[in-house]
Amino acid sequence: MNIQFIETTNVLTIKLKGELDHHSADDARILIDEKIKNENFNKLVIDFKGLDFIDSSGIGFIIGRYKVIRKRNGVIEIVNAGKKIRKILDMSGIGKIIKIK
């Protein structure tokens, strides 16, 4: 999986490309959490446009980042989730706590 960071004032956008599973989530969360902590972002936008695959490890990953950003009183948003990705997101009920566009 590839991660691209786009930073504006207070908002960190991460564009994920490829496959988000247990293996790739492990590396990604370290990178992302470090960025959130070091640079005072209070909004995280996860862009799934380039994502081809996600499983329940991806849900764990999203909830994990939600917790990190919540500790800073921030918000998290998911954008560009395709059909396949949407199927798992909907199943998890994650839409109740996180805005999905």
Added chain:
Amino acid sequence: MHNNYVYIKIPSLSVNESFARAAVAAFCSSLNPTMNEISDIKTAVSEAVTNAVVHAYEDEIGEIEIQCRIKGQVVEIIVEDFGCGIADVEKAREPLFTTRPELERSGMGFSVMESFMDELVVLSEKDVGTKVILRKKISEKKLKTLNEESDDESLEDEE
């Protein structure tokens, strides 16, 4: 027609999760599945293999065996490990149950397998291992448009 099958044996390294699901998906392609069917199978296999990687061998690396069989229109996938086993299978299958929340496990693995496949069987014995059996019927395709489009070619192919 003979039943087709493939056996895959991998060490329980997380890097193999993507290989395992891609390999099973590639094997199933002979049934001409839809994109949705392939996506469902890939996701379910990923869940089963990830469970084995995360839970079966604790901090050690063990082996995971994947058997994939095609019986008519049904694909059967068995993911087996020889690790610690699941103490309470019924509990493990409950949505959102996880023994490893600190690893950001969502506890949704078995729920996903259950809803993306037609059948899920979980057999486990303490210190012997766990066997997850997944089955899914692949819809038969009529290939109508393909036949119509390539009528001449298909006639040539028949001898």
